[in-house]
Amino acid sequence: MIQQLLDVRGIRHVALVNAQGEIVSSAGRGADITVVQAGRAVISSLQTALGQNSWQDLLLDVNDGPILLTPHGNQVLLTAFDDVASLGRIRFAVRRLLS
Incomplete structure (x- = not known):
């Protein structure tokens, strides 16, 4: 599924990471997935501060x-x-894939 994102010009790596921080699926040249857990912490903090319960992307x-x-x-x-x-092209491709 996510392999097709590598066809989008500029994308180097994609990885689907579960709630435990484990890679479910990945493609392309490796990227540091530890940023996902840190990103989740930032998002959680922002959601609490802003009173929001959902997010679109970071x-x-x-x-x-x-x-x-x-x-x-x-x-x-x-x-x-x-x-x-x-970024615009990347967001469009990601949203199209996930919808």
């Missing part, structure tokens, strides 16, 4: 390049890509 710009975290049920899809300028 963009992190780290040393290895931008990473988009997108919820999918109780899992998170990590999408590592080359350039923040590609």
Whole structure:
């Protein structure tokens, strides 16, 4: 399923990570998935502070390049890509895949 995201220009790695931080599925050149647990902690804190119970995605710009975290049920899809300028194309492809 997620393998097809690698056809989108700029995407280097995708991984579907479960609530325990384990990789369910992945494709492409490896990325550090430890960022998923840290991202979940940030999202949880923001949800509490803002009184929200859902989220759409979180963009992190780290040393290895931008990473988009997108919820999918109780899992998170990590999408590592080359350039923040590609964010619109990446979000569109991720949403199309997950819908």
